[in-house]
Amino acid sequence: xxxxxxxxxxxxxxxxxxxxxxxxxxxxxxxxxxxxxxxxxxxxxxxxxxxxxxxxxxxxxxxxxxxxxxxxxxxxxxxxxxxxxxxxxxxxxxxxxxxxxxxxxxxxxxxxxxxxxxxxxxxxxxxxxxxxxxxxxxxxxxxxxxxxxxxxxxxxxxxxxxxxxxxxxxxxxxxxxxxxxxxxxxxxxxxxxxxxxxxxxxxxxxxxxxxxxxxxxxxxxxxxxxxxxxxxxxxxxxxxxxxxxxxxxxxxxxxxxxxxxxxxxxxxxxxxxxxxxxxxxxxxxxxxxxxxxxxxxxxxxxxxxxxxxxxxxxxxxxxxxxxxxxxxxxxxxxxxxxxxxxxxxxxxxxxxxxxxxxxxxxxxxxxxxxxxxxxxxxxxxxxxxxxxxxxxxxxxxxxxx
Amino acid sequence: xxxxxxxxxxxxxxxxxxxxxxxxxxxxxxxxxxxxxxxxxxxxxxxxxxxxxxxxxxxxxxxxxxxxxxxxxxxxxxxxxxxxxxxxxxxxxxxxxxxxxxxxxxxxxxxxxxxxxxxxxxxxxxxxxxxxxxxxxxxxxxxxxxxxxxxxxxxxxxxxxxxxxxxxxxxxxxxxxxxxxxxxxxxxxxxxxxxxxxxxxxxxxxxxxxxxxxxxxxxxxxxxxxxxxxxxxxxxxxxxxxxx
Numbered sequence: 001x002x003x004x005x006x007x008x009x010x011x012x013x014x015x016x017x018x019x020x021x022x023x024x025x026x027x028x029x030x031x032x033x034x035x036x037x038x039x040x041x042x043x044x045x046x047x048x049x050x051x052x053x054x055x056x057x058x059x060x061x062x063x064x065x066x067x068x069x070x071x072x073x074x075x076x077x078x079x080x081x082x083x084x085x086x087x088x089x090x091x092x093x094x095x096x097x098x099x100x101x102x103x104x105x106x107x108x109x110x111x112x113x114x115x116x117x118x119x120x121x122x123x124x125x126x127x128x129x130x131x132x133x134x135x136x137x138x139x140x141x142x143x144x145x146x147x148x149x150x151x152x153x154x155x156x157x158x159x160x161x162x163x164x165x166x167x168x169x170x171x172x173x174x175x176x177x178x179x180x181x182x183x184x185x186x187x188x189x190x191x192x193x194x195x196x197x198x199x200x201x202x203x204x205x206x207x208x209x210x211x212x213x214x215x216x217x218x219x220x221x222x223x224x225x226x227x228x229x230x231x232x233x234x235x236x237x238x239x240x241x242x243x244x245x246x247x248x249x250x251x252x253x254x255x256x257x258x259x260x261x262x263x264x265x266x267x268x269x270x271x272x273x274x275x276x277x278x279x280x281x282x283x284x285x286x287x288x289x290x291x292x293x294x295x296x297x298x299x300x301x302x303x304x305x306x307x308x309x310x311x312x313x314x315x316x317x318x319x320x321x322x323x324x325x326x327x328x329x330x331x332x333x334x335x336x337x338x339x340x341x342x343x344x345x346x347x348x349x350x351x352x353x354x355x356x357x358x359x360x361x362x363x364x365x366x367x368x369x370x371x372x373x374x375x376x377x378x379x380x381x382x383x384x385x386x387x388x389x390x391x392x393x394x395x396x397x398x399x400x401x
Numbered sequence: 402x403x404x405x406x407x408x409x410x411x412x413x414x415x416x417x418x419x420x421x422x423x424x425x426x427x428x429x430x431x432x433x434x435x436x437x438x439x440x441x442x443x444x445x446x447x448x449x450x451x452x453x454x455x456x457x458x459x460x461x462x463x464x465x466x467x468x469x470x471x472x473x474x475x476x477x478x479x480x481x482x483x484x485x486x487x488x489x490x491x492x493x494x495x496x497x498x499x500x501x502x503x504x505x506x507x508x509x510x511x512x513x514x515x516x517x518x519x520x521x522x523x524x525x526x527x528x529x530x531x532x533x534x535x536x537x538x539x540x541x542x543x544x545x546x547x548x549x550x551x552x553x554x555x556x557x558x559x560x561x562x563x564x565x566x567x568x569x570x571x572x573x574x575x576x577x578x579x580x581x582x583x584x585x586x587x588x589x590x591x592x593x594x595x596x597x598x599x600x601x602x603x604x605x606x607x608x609x610x611x612x613x614x615x616x617x618x619x620x621x622x623x624x625x626x627x628x629x630x631x632x633x634x635x636x637x638x639x640x641x642x643x644x645x
Contacts, residue, residue: 032493033467039489040468042476070495177475203474222474224467302495306452309459 018333019292022318023252026227027293028300029312030059030207031066033226034181037205038075047177049074049205050081053260053273055183055253057282058290059207062297063181069300079171081180082271083164084260088189090120090161091196093145093154099195101138102215103188108136113144121156122262128153163263168197170268177201183253184208184225185246191219207253210243235388238313241320244387247362248323251336252289255282287336325380326369334366402525405596405617412590413529414614415562416575416599417540417549419621421523422516422556426628432515433461440507447503452494461504464490478579480568483508483543509548518557522598522619530561538565539584539597541575541604564588575604581612 041047051060057080067074085103092100108116114132118124129149134140144150172178178200180190190204202222209225211217212232228239242249257278263269285291300308322330361367365383369376415421427435437458444450468481468489483505491501530536540549546565553560566584573579585592592613599605600619609616620626 033463036464036489036493037467037471039492040471040481040485042472042479047475072492072495201475224470224474226467305493305495306456306460309463310453310456313459 013288014329014333015288016292016295018322019252019289020296021292022315022322023289023293024296025308025311025315026319027062028066028297028308030227031063031297032070032305032308034063034205035066035072035075037224037226038179041076041179041203043177044076046175047076047179048172048175049076049078049179049181050171051078052180052182052189053080053082053084053271054255054257055207055250056080056181057257058253058255059181059183061283062293065294065297066300069297069302070305071302076179077173078181081171082167082260082263082273083189085188085192086119087160087164087260088192088196090157090164092192093120093157093161093196096138096142096145097195098216099188099191099219101142103192104136104141105138106213106215111136113137113141116141117153121153122160123156126152126156159265160262163265163269165197166267167263167269167271168200172200177203179203179205181205182207183249184228185210185212185243186215187219187223190223194219194222207249208242208246212243232391232394233387234391235324235384238316238320241316241323244365245323245334245363247336248334251287252293256284256286257281323363324365324384325377326366328369328373331366331369334363402522406615407529407534407596409594410534410596410615411594412535412537412588413526413596413598414537414539414566414584415522415526415597416601416605417538417542417553417565418516419600420598420605420619421519421538421560421562422552423519423621423625425515425517426625426631427515428629432511433465434458435515436504436507436511437461439511440504443503443507444500448500450496450500456494460490460494464493478574478577479572480541480574481543482569483545483548486543509552512552513555516552516556518560523557523560527559527561530563535563535588535590536561537584537588538562539567539575539580540565541568541580543569546570575599575601575608578608578612581609581614585612 038044038049051057051063060078060080063078066072085107089100089103104116108119112133113136114128116136117126117128117132131149132144145153176199180193180202182189182204184206185208187204187206187209190202193200194202204219204223206223206225208228209220209223210228210231211220214231228242230237230240230243232240233243234240257273258275260271260273262272264271283290283294322334326334365380368379368383372379418424424432434454437454440457440461441452441454444452464486465481468486472479472481484501487501487504487508488498490504491497494500526536538549538553542549544567546567549565549567550562553562553565566580566587568574568580571580571583573583575581581592581595581597585595593615595609595614596617597605597609597614598617598619599609600621602618606616606618
């Protein structure tokens with residue numbers, strides 16, 4: 001069975017409508033909560049809000065559209081931060097700590113140390129001896145890095161990291177406290193930066209926060225999920241439906257720009273993302289969902305501020321319906337483009353992998369309906385029952401712990 | 402209050418909510434809902450603004466949640482002030498200082514209807530005051546000392562409380578024990594000469610003990626605890642039911 005093509009033709013108008021009516025209220029609520037969270041942040045004079053590339057760039061547009069429509073002034077200065085997990089990982093390479101080791105171990109499981117080096121340096125011309133071509137293992141990697149054969153790697157990484165640190169100092173204007181605004185979920189970036197740039201006090205305000213992979217979460221003390229904060233899907237919490245189809249949120253928020261991998265050596269460093277016209281491309285939206293969100297926000301007024309939460313509550317229910325119990329129209333609207341795996345790599349992951357199992361899909365409920373057009377609803381009911389049991393099991397384990 | 406060792410005690414500090422002043426059986430979600438209802442009525446009557454109680458309830462709940470999240474992340478020993486809470490809520494809803502005042506009055510009015518003096522404790526404290534022990538109140542709250550004193554004066558007439566300290570005024574809370582040394586300094590009495598009475602196992606018992614005070618925990622009547630749990634469950638159930 002081929003998952004590659006949706007059964008129904010895409011309709012941009014329908015997507016824009018969905019973006020406006022469903023995702024619009026949800027992101028308006030996010031923007032209002034982001035404003036409120038900043039308002040209550042202590043020591044505002046030494047704090048700024050930085051929107052993390054790439055998803056954060058669109059969150060900034062959402063936030064600014066909200067400010068313009070509501071007439072509220074921003075409680076804190078804000079700017080874009082050109083960062084990725086790769087860039088954040090480099091900050092800790094001079095003295096690798098648990099955050100960096102965990103992150104590299106997860107990202108490069110089963111790959112060689114040389115592949116890790118290529119991602120970190122972005123320089124295929126670096127020649128590495130055979131000792132670098134063994135499967136990645138944290139202790140061995142640190143040993144190699146600190147040895148003579150790792151000198152060039154250290155130099156290249158230090159140059160790129162130095163450029164990022166200059167960029168950070170410029171956009172934060174030297175403030176000692178930074179709130180990172182990003183999409184979510186686990187918050188690797190803030191964890192890596194806490195370790196790599198300890199002279200700054202880091203916080204994170206994400207759209208969603210979720211320890212979906214059950215990793216260590218020392219950084220959750222400084223990370224808030226403004227719209228969603230759950231470690232897994234809960235059938236009776238509509239907001240958690242995004243954890244069943246996180247690809248949707250990433251597709252809505254991530255513009256068609258390359259992930260940040262490197263910086264120029266200029267006094268004002270320029271990231272590889274900042275190619276000519278990059279700012280115009282943040283809002284370019286072939287799918288229509290993000291355009292719909294901005295349409296909704298531009299139609300808001302200060303008189304509607306009290307009703308944002310209530311409208312969002314209804315929108316979350318509608319989104320749950322579309323994600324968990326998708327009809328064929330939902331499938332057409334929410335069939336999205338593949339996205340890059342990130343962390344310095346270019347291979348893509350697909351919503352409905354060609355010839356793949358339903359379990360390998362980024363949206364299993366959508367895959368069930370797409371594959372089984374007649375009996376799909378029965379499959380969805382089974383999935384929902386399985387999720388209910390899984391949630392209750394998790395809940396009971398957590399209560400016993 | 403029998404059997405309390407007062408040997409060496411010069412100051413008795415008391416928690417306020419559910420210690421000196423007992424809340425009724427309304428649980429926190431119900432209290433916030435009452436505040437929202439009253440604020441919606443007052444906004445319409447006094448400012449001519451039609452805002453649904455549902456919207457105010459959600460806003461009030463979220464503002465409190467986010468204010469404390471920001472504080473816990475950036476300054477865990479601090480406290481959100483009541484003024485900041487109502488001002489932030491008013492601004493986030495597109496309102497100004499006049500509406501913030503309405504929210505503040507709605508909160509205090511609801512507090513008055515849901516609190517009653519703990520007469521047996523206050524009688525015992527009055528006797529200790531007559532024996533020369535100084536009685537003070539120490540509250541983890543966003544209210545100022547003046548507001549708490551106003552509530553005590555109204556609801557517990559003739560109370561023996563000589564001074565009120567609040568976490569909002571001192572920027573330090575009982576949850577982290579940071580408030581106790583500040584109170585001891587202000588009273589110029591060593592921590593070991595304090596008896597601290599309160600209902601919260603963490604803030605009033607463990608933290609007071611860790612700061613060197615002698616703690617004594619009291620418990621609300623079991624029936625009230627049961628009623629509050631039922632009220633909280635009813636509120637959760639009501640949220641799941643669409644309002645028709």
